[in-house]
Amino acid sequence: MSLFRQLIEKPWQAGRGRRADLPNGSAFSIPTPTVGLRFLLAVVTVLFSLLVVAYGDRMALSDWRPLPEPALLWLNTVVLMFSSLAWYWACINARRGDPDGVKLGLLAGGGSAIAFLIGQYWAWQQMIALGYYAESNPANAFFYLVTAAHGLHLVGGLVAWGRTASKVWSGEDVAKVRLSVELCAVYWHFLLVVWLILFALLLFT
């Protein structure tokens, strides 16, 4: 039953209805951890949307001096895309039941995420060396803020990666870790989309 049909039910009529309609206790037929991840992604979306709105609001004021994005950010973007691809590879192999493919995907996905984070940190160092401090200009402040927010979410993802990887490497059956791998992959793709939006915002303003 769709969520709307569930909400217009007349519950004081005890136990009536077709047998197939009688409820089995869950609103969605997707796995529970997937529901949890979707709600988490909703929360993270609200967070980044507010950052984007605040950015747009602040940008309108006269003291905004757009900063030149270091070329390193382009490389980092490619690395993050590669990371997403690696997770996609891990997913395909998890569905096929191939543990070696999953391991390769996990290593590449996690490793490139760590490389992305190191790259972001390097980009920060470059900006500081060029004299673009956080407090000098709001554009600088927002640059550090949005990249830090995104990076911290990626670190959180790496915690999940660690737990998934330890399950895979301890020899657990691929079918059991499949959901973990798929959920991690969804999270990674989500963070890639968030990064692309933030990067576009930084580039074009």
Next chain:
Amino acid sequence: MAYFIPTAAEDVAPAEVAEVDLYHPKSFVTKYVFSQDAKVIAIQYAFTAIAIGLVALVLSWLMRLQLGFPDTFSFISAEAYYQFITMHGMIMVIYLLTALFLGGFGNYLIPLMVGARDMVFPYVNMLSYWVYLLAVLVLVASLFVPGGPTGAGWTLYPPQAILSGTPGSDGGIVLMLVSLALFIVGFTMGGLNYVVTVLQARTRGMSLMRMPLTVWGIFVATILALLAFPALFVGAVMMTLDRILGTSFFMPAIVELGEQLNYDGGSPLLFQHLFWFFGHPEVYIVALPGFGIVSDLLATHARRNIFGYRMMVWAIVIIGGLSFVVWAHHMYVSGMNPYFGFFFATTTLIIAVPTALKVYNWVLTLWRGNIHLTLPMLFAIAFIVTFVNGGITGLFLGNAVVDVPLSDTMFVVAHFHMVMGVAPILVIFGAIYHWYPKITGRMLNETLGQIHFWVTFIGAYSIFLPLHYLGLLGVPRRYYEMGETGFIPPSAHTLNGFVSIVALTVGVAQMVFLFNIVWSAYKGKKAGSNPWRATTLEWQTPETPPGHGNWGPELPVVYRWAYDYSVPGAKEDFIPQNVPPDKVAIEDGHKGLYGAAVQPAE
């Protein structure tokens, strides 16, 4: 069309979602400290919230001492007074009410009321409590740093919040902001549990519309929390950066003590929008669980189904949705575009409609009900009275033009204390009296409870009703003392003194309550498994208090909604949710329930 009525567990479709893999703790530490059992986590949340709430209560006594008897207590300086206001407000709203309703009642009641063994992500649930505790400890730490805790007001408005004229601008404000950020992280973890458990882990037969309103209230409040807290998080992080790194997210060009500071171009109004985008849903996060719980208290203790259950559910959902579009009614005098004021006043008046609907339904539930004036019922009726009072003053404040002279007066203080301080706290007390027998297996002492109720109810009214009058006179809020202000008559000072004495008396009554809780745990009358003869699932557990896994080897199956009280034709005046239709005892001389013969199966 012939309807099929399930008479046995096999008639209800099997759950499509596998049962939660329960974690079975072995040691003392994993059972009672780092417990993954939602019932233990609930008690941990409740104790921590009440402990920090007592700190805030003492701060309120200190504030009342200053307001009632100015120039008497030399240790209450102006700086200290602002620190008291800030910490009292922040602790009460966030660390007590939100934590207790969602973390305390949510963790305990949700799995039991929906027929689950535990929350769906127990490890994350466990972590959420420890992050909350860390947030509380960081907040308490702010009391001890040089400069003391922040005195910026619970709304923490920049630029003053981080400037040297405000107490706590050294370390106190940073610790407050860090504590809030930690709290939000912890509550996101907990919130995901509450929401997903309600959606996915209900037992067989428990459709969404068969859930008790307590669950609906906590569920919608949690969704609000998940979506609204990020705004506070963003505001807190940006303000921390402004303070620590010297950025100018919120700080305009400003001269302090003759010196131009390094800030420029920031917008204090941006903070206000972010804060209130969180802040208004926050008050509904506090109110909605209260609404849900009160509905269940009224139904159980009046032996009547809640009037208009479907409308009550939709009202909760609609209030939740509308709560996101009313925030700037806290900003009518901020200098924002006046047309915004028109828009937000309209939405604010609209949100009063589903809220009023709930009040009518509560009253109609009581109408011609078999009212038992038990302590939970007394608190529930007191809630209705105080909430109506507070809600009506909210209508005054919701109109932009009327709000202009009333803004920043004691009228606002009276309003929000009535709707958020008195009313939800009365619900919390009622809920504790109601569910204490479930948690401990014993009843709370009736005499001590009656003393607690009457002193609290009459006292709280005596504290906050006069404050409306003071506000209408123009007495400002957040003022350390009135001094010899011309428009404030001497009677207002006497009134302030009276209010302070009552406040201290009500404070003493809370000590009676705390004593009752501890004493009754050992000496209270044994309660049995369902002393209130309630229909909801949490009272139908095989053990009281509920054991590990809640239900024994088999999960319950639900055949009816949560409000089959005083059903015509039934022998008892309540039918629990998990009793199959063919097992319901019929009154002698009746053919079936509702006067009908039992319907044939398909």
